[in-house]
Ligand code: SF4
Ligand code: SF4
Ligand code: SF4
């Protein structure tokens with residue numbers, strides 16, 4: 001590719017043709033302020049903060065959209081540019097409420113940070129803030145229209161990354177505003193609650209529904225026996241809220257802090273991920289051996305399930321009936337664990353700590369989520385809420401001594417922990433399916449199934465299981481699903497051989513480590529570090545096959561019987577129905 | 585014309601009728617660039633506005649997202665999303681009219697007739713809307729009643745105009 005030679009503030013840079021001024025400036029150690037541009041997304045050129053000048057040209061240009069050209073001499077900072085940026089910021093603030101202290105993004109807001117950096121001290125332009133009411137209809141995320149700066153990130157994420165189209169811009173010019181599907185409530189729209197809009201929003205205009213007060217209330221209720229589970233992706237991301245590198249694994253400190261907070265039993269969703277694999281791989285092997293409906297499609301991700309029930313209903317028979325690890329943990333706590341400990345399940349309260357806003361919604365998605373006779377899980381909070389709780393608690397989290405999870409629903413294998421990364425469920429399922437088909441474990445050097453790993457939107461692979469070729473596909477980010485599902489449909493309609501036997505889908509880019517409830521500021525670089533943290537955890541585990549988890553084996557021996565037994569079906573499986581895309 | 589509430593209760597036969605009519609418009613503009621706008625235009629011409637139910641059926645017929653249709657519908661002020669009254673009243677709230685007291689005009693209509701901005705009266709006779717600029721700033725404040733421009737409008741002249749409408753038409 002052609003190389004461009006240019007100068008940024010007099011510093012020579014060489015970049016490939018097509019590079020924007022914004023990116024090129026980084027090569028000269030220059031940071032141009034941005035507000036609307038997000039590293040995951042195409043520039044929308046909405047905010048105007050990134051303006052720069054070109055030598056010999058009276059105009060200003062937006063650095064996020066202007067490609068750098070041969071011989072360009074870019075000026076990124078001079079008195080005039082800085083003062084224009086300040087005016088732009090003032091104008092944005094004049095349409096923004098001044099309630100940072102009570103905002104969900106206090107401390108993590110990009111607008112707040114820019115205002116601090118630019119030393120905004122006085123209010124010269126009278127404030128005019130829109131008075132549309134908040135939308136809290138989903139229970140997962142809350143939209144506060146007054147805080148929207150119309151950067152377009154959420155709309156782009158929802159339309160192009162997730163292909164859900166719950167959000168779009170209405171009207172134009174000064175009246176432009178973001179709204180769900182032609183002004184209905186978010187819950188009535190096709191929104192799948194993935195929270196990617198909230199993860200990408202620079203301000204407090206879309207935040208998770210904070211349930212931390214409810215957790216404290218339950219913990220302080222003497223009549224409740226509070227139990228908790230922690231999802232795979234949380235352990236390698238929460239450190240970021242305490243200044244640690246992405247990917248730092250804090251599993252054992254999380255157990256310790258949860259116990260200090262007052263949880264009577266601390267479980268690990270990795271255990272129920274292993275349990276999910278037992279059920280799902282049994283389902284796969286059964287369908288594979290008996291000419292059942294294939295490809296089998298994973299269902300651990302509630303956003304994906306919701307998307308399928310709205311957009312891919314013809315593939316409902318292909319969905320695994322296995323519940324997600326969150327739900328399996330809940331139901332096992334209120335049945336098996338309760339019986340073993342002689343506890344009244346009515347008094348057990350279960351909290352799940354998830355990287356995910358959709359998990360809040362999954363709790364009540366249908367009546368199968370109360371298979372024990374009680375809600376499987378009572379409350380779900382995100383990683384961000386959990387970090388807030390730790391800070392509220394006054395516990396010096398990072399200095400706690402490591403502790404272990406509670407027994408019977410706490411032990412996990414490496415296969416369970418990689419659930420948090422895209423491709424992880426597939427890899428874990430293949431490890432166990434291989435064993436079920438051949439009667440032997442995969443050879444040691446084959447355990448790391450590299451072909452299903454990575455951040456490519458769709459990954460296709462062929463796995464050799466004792467001479468039989470198992471074809472699999474992994475997709476993450478819902479817009480990537482289309483390619484895979486269309487291939488399946490085409491083969492089905494033309495009577496051609498199946499393109500795949502097994503498909504994994506996760507709604508969030510990167511899988512749950514990039515979930516809508518994770519610490520803010522995620523980029524592919526951070527996703528990779530979090531993923532590396534999980535694969536390291538996998539390698540560090542003595543056991544790396546779900547079917548070898550001793551507590552899972554014990555649960556089957558003492559309680560569930562076999563995978564897919566009647567009891568397992570009743571407690572650990574669910575079913576799917578077609579749902580309307582729009583409720584209005 | 586159906587009200588938005590009626591739409592939800594629409595019977596399968598009604599839906600089928602909508603579908604057939606939409607298909608007609610879709611066929612009419614097949615292969616034409618910008619056909620979405622043309623089809624929406626046809627719908628508005630026929631119905632007086634673009635009902636949500638129609639947009640939904642159109643989304644299916646064109647295999648596009650409803651959100652996209654609303655982007656277009658709300659981008660152009662030409663399209664109505666709600667049924668309009670027999671008489672369309674527009675009060676200009678552009679800068680010049682604002683300074684010359686357009687708020688007083690709207691207040692008068694609210695208190696005198698119970699009109700709500702952006703809504704049609706239950707008897708379907710009047711709808712009141714604000715517009716950003718009617719392009720007649722020299723005549724501010726300006727109101728438009730049906731196709732007639734009311735220059736240098738006062739609460740009194742506007743009320744008089746509106747009261748005359750039904751008498752004339754009876
Ligand atoms: S939660 Fe996901 S589906 Fe819902 S509006 Fe946000 S990005 Fe779209
Ligand atoms: S809600 Fe947030 S992400 Fe969406 S346009 Fe507004 S400020 Fe941008
Ligand atoms: S990928 Fe994970 S974090 Fe994202 S919606 Fe699905 S389950 Fe939640």
Ligand code: FES
Nearest residue numbers: 036047048050064
């Ligand atoms: S960052 Fe370039 S216009 Fe907003």
